[in-house]
Amino acid sequence: MINSLRTLLTHKLKSNKPRINDGGFTLIELLVAMIVAVLIIAPLLRFMITIVDTDRKEQAKATSEQEIQAAMDYIARDLEQAV
Template sequence: MMAKTLQFILRSQIKSSKVIQKSGGFTLIELLVALLIAFFILTPLLGFMVSVLSTDRREQAKANSEQEIQTALNYISRDVQQAVYIYDAAGIAAIQSELRYPGDATKSPVLVFWKRELVDDVIPAATGTKKDGTFVYSLVAYYLIKDSNSTWSNAARIARWQIQDGVSVVSGGVDCTGYTGKYIAGNCPSAGFAPFQDQFDEADIFVGNHCCR
């Protein structure tokens, strides 16, 4: 009697386990159909996401470029506001050989001017330890540079070049190479700088002998 009961229980368990395994699984065809459905649904979604990300990158790059251009224009505007003399096209052409890149067709000066700049804390004061400031002349040139430099846009860029006068003194001071006067240490003129003339005639403007050596 006991043996028959055990056999009945075992057969019942085996049948129930087969039923569970049969109802809980997936056939290979069902899996393939599910994969195909997922593929057809996810592919357009992935394409849409890639398009959105690509558009976002382009818009971000455009916004950054516009911000950098505006920053550069603001800097040039502040620079020109300090100008005391701005060369016209004929004047730039006349002194181009005396500027930074003579004879280089890929680098064209588009804006050249003289400005006065304040040099702080350079001249010893009569009393106290604080030093006074003074103004010096600078020649500034903005160049349009066309080259294939991979660091930039491979098309064109704007570069700034400047040479500045030194802070001269009547007594004491140091010698500066290429100059006969005395200057405060650490404030020699830039190499090739020639003093700006407050008053010069038309010949000076076109010869350019007042700008640089």
């Protein structure tokens, strides 16, 4: 039994047949996957940056409008008291 196992292992080690399928990914497959991921993520990132920038501008506009309204209310009260 040990002799047959030794023969089998020796035969396997001496065979120079390359493995046909390792079950892993090739370098080309990984590069293609990375390129596809970049092509998908880049527009999404640009979209998110645009949304954040628009939100920041809208908040600044709303704050300015609130300050203007407060100033107008102050002026209106002051004029009412003057009359």
